[in-house]
Amino acid sequence: MSHGIKINKEACKGCVNCIKTCPTEAMRVIDGKVRIMEERCIGCGECLRSCRHRALSLKENDWDFLSSKRSLAVVVDPALCFQFPWRPYPDVLSQVLRNMGFDPIFKDAALAFDLTALAEARLLDGNSDKRGPMISTYCPAVVRLIQMKFQELIKNLSPVENPLEICIDLWRAKHVKHNVPAALVAPCPARVAMVEDPVGRDASSADYVISVTRMAREILTNSRSVEHLEDSARGSNSRWVRWASLGGETAHIKEFAEKPVRSLTVSGMRNVIDLFQELELGRLKGIDFIEARACNFGCIGGIANVESRFIAHQKLKMLASSAPTDEEKLLLDELYETGIWKLQEEIMPVEQAPLGMDLAKAMEKLEELHSVYAELPHLDCGTCGRPTCRVMAEDIVKGSGSIEDCIFRVRERIAELSEEIHVLSKKLIHTMTPEGENEDKRDM
Amino acid sequence: MSAREPLIVQREVKPLDFLAAGETASEFKELLKSLGIPTDICRRASIVTYEAEMNTVIHGGGGVMSLRLEDDAIIIVAEDQGPGIADLEKAMQEGYSTAPDFVREMGFGAGMGLPNIKKYSDKLEIDTRVGEGTTLRAYIFIKGQREE
Ligand SMILES: Nc1ncnc2c1ncn2[C@@H]1O[C@H](COP(=O)(O)OP(=O)(O)OP(=O)(O)O)[C@@H](O)[C@H]1O
Ligand SMILES: [Mg+2]
Numbered sequence A: 001m002s003h004g005i006k007i008n009k010e011a012c013k014g015c016v017n018c019i020k021t022c023p024t025e026a027m028r029v030i031d032g033k034v035r036i037m038e039e040r041c042i043g044c045g046e047c048l049r050s051c052r053h054r055a056l057s058l059k060e061n062d063w064d065f066l067s068s069k070r071s072l073a074v075v076v077d078p079a080l081c082f083q084f085p086w087r088p089y090p091d092v093l094s095q096v097l098r099n100m101g102f103d104p105i106f107k108d109a110a111l112a113f114d115l116t117a118l119a120e121a122r123l124l125d126g127n128s129d130k131r132g133p134m135i136s137t138y139c140p141a142v143v144r145l146i147q148m149k150f151q152e153l154i155k156n157l158s159p160v161e162n163p164l165e166i167c168i169d170l171w172r173a174k175h176v177k178h179n180v181p182a183a184l185v186a187p188c189p190a191r192v193a194m195v196e197d198p199v200g201r202d203a204s205s206a207d208y209v210i211s212v213t214r215m216a217r218e219i220l221t222n223s224r225s226v227e228h229l230e231d232s233a234r235g236s237n238s239r240w241v242r243w244a245s246l247g248g249e250t251a252h253i254k255e256f257a258e259k260p261v262r263s264l265t266v267s268g269m270r271n272v273i274d275l276f277q278e279l280e281l282g283r284l285k286g287i288d289f290i291e292a293r294a295c296n297f298g299c300i301g302g303i304a305n306v307e308s309r310f311i312a313h314q315k316l317k318m319l320a321s322s323a324p325t326d327e328e329k330l331l332l333d334e335l336y337e338t339g340i341w342k343l344q345e346e347i348m349p350v351e352q353a354p355l356g357m358d359l360a361k362a363m364e365k366l367e368e369l370h371s372v373y374a375e376l377p378h379l380d381c382g383t384c385g386r387p388t389c390r391v392m393a394e395d396i397v398k399g400s401g402s403i404e405d406c407i408f409r410v411r412e413r414i415a416e417l418s419e420e421i422h423v424l425s426k427k428l429i430h431t432m433t434p435e436g437e438n439e440d441k442r443d444m
Numbered sequence B: 001m002s003a004r005e006p007l008i009v010q011r012e013v014k015p016l017d018f019l020a021a022g023e024t025a026s027e028f029k030e031l032l033k034s035l036g037i038p039t040d041i042c043r044r045a046s047i048v049t050y051e052a053e054m055n056t057v058i059h060g061g062g063g064v065m066s067l068r069l070e071d072d073a074i075i076i077v078a079e080d081q082g083p084g085i086a087d088l089e090k091a092m093q094e095g096y097s098t099a100p101d102f103v104r105e106m107g108f109g110a111g112m113g114l115p116n117i118k119k120y121s122d123k124l125e126i127d128t129r130v131g132e133g134t135t136l137r138a139y140i141f142i143k144g145q146r147e148e
Helices: A017-021 A046-050 A063-067 A078-082 A090-099 A107-125 A140-149 A151-156 A163-174 A189-196 A212-222 A227-232 A239-244 A248-256 A269-280 A309-318 A326-338 A359-375 A389-397 A407-426 A439-443 B023-034 B039-058 B101-105 B113-120
Strands: A005-007 A027-030 A033-036 A056-058 A073-076 A182-186 A208-211 A263-267 A289-293 B007-013 B063-069 B073-080 B123-129 B133-141
Touching (some): A017 A027, A017 A046, A046 A056, A073 A078, A073 A090, A078 A212, A078 A239, A107 A163, A107 A239, A140 A189, A140 A269, A151 A269, A151 B039, A182 A212, A208 A212, A239 A309, A248 A289, A263 A269, A359 A389, A359 B007, A359 B023, B007 B023, B023 B063, B039 B073, B039 B113, B039 B133, B113 B133
Parallel strands (some): A073 A182, A263 A289
Antiparallel strands (some): A027 A033, B007 B063, B073 B133, B123 B133
């Protein structure tokens, strides 16, 4: 599985800040450099937040390479709309992108987000209490977390495609003849991973990725005056832009749902994990829909944003969005019937390799793990390059580490050795006379 | 008394320690997963552990939780030296609870714990004596074990 994170080995100091913040224990420091275990990473970006050496960044395509393309369609994560000193209306941004020579996919984005919300609303209308709540699949890090850690909740994931994929599909359907590549502007590693290695479909419709950071920087340096644009661009549907912030998806769904939706919105890795734990234990009842986002505040809290999430959240209030018109509803109904909103493939669990081939072997390994763990200092200092002593013990029994990786154990060994040396040095050689004793005694 | 089968792990639970609630459950779940036990069994074990743990925390005055493994079953054991259950038949009924108000305010005390333990396990033994304590043993059979 791809994780959307680029490691700058030169910048990495091998400090263990990042590996300790990883919610899935997917990071190690080996030979002084950080390493990400692909099969465990969910792309949440917590490690990027904790790196003070800028050794971690989004794995995006080269800007010069992309801007040299004759034509490039651009689809933006709604979070991009909130990065600028002007109002977050998508039409303004669309104009700016067009002026820069890109082909912005904005009308189809508006349509795709409407369609997703409509499809989710219809599923919720038909849902029974027994199945438990439906969980949004919009945040790719949340989807991966469920695949990896909460497999029992996979059946609760909404079987609706990500609107950022749908909008490219819609756009492509209208532009079959031109073979124009599409780039997605991403606010976090998980969105990058969504393009590189999507869940629920074979391949992403997007070809390239640009980080919100980079795109925002280019826009800010390229477009000085947008005032004239701002006034002329308030017309079209901006409902989709609200998805950038926590609660936006739920609000959108409620506009289409016939029945009341009992929803729960939650953001931030810790909250999301706690919520899923409670959900798996069956303690949460009477909820129809869960909007969970890995980042605080939702996608505007993504690590690659340039604007403060607090200000971005405030800007949301400047956005007057209208309910869908009858005409729009008619078009959406038609699109709904085509089924283009459906997830193409079933979402499968990502199983971690068990400790042993069969139960008996695994039990043996587990006992070994417990005894190795007992030898460790339980300080979780990270000096061995693992986030915790427990993970260290796991790595050792899996064959990828040795007890000497532990600085405390090595220290103890040195102490033992020096004690031994000391004892040895006191051992007498037969030809030597001990100090302060006379020969007579020794003869006895 | 319950040292018959190989032990996977043992945890002490303190009385009224609501903060730690669920920790044992998720630890047991992760352990079972690392042993290659199918996920639905892990989940059932996790629910059983959680409910048994909560009963030990709330009613039993704290105790010991352990996870054991037999040839074809995992066993979740909750032992306490608390007040015991006077009328076990009643306690097994849905909705029966003696939980005090402050516990109910925390969202517990629906009287669903023991019925859920029964529902999610394949065999249940409860040994309880008033004034002496309670030992609960819940068995979950491992059917579809992986080949190789
Ligand atoms: N370990 C125990 N020691 C003493 N009494 C217990 C113990 N476990 C259960 N009981 C008694 O059995 C009753 C029913 O238990 P059960 O777990 O079904 O419901 P509850 O704990 O009251 O509520 P809930 O589990 O829904 O939060 C309890 O109210 C309590 O009186
Ligand atoms: Mg209970």
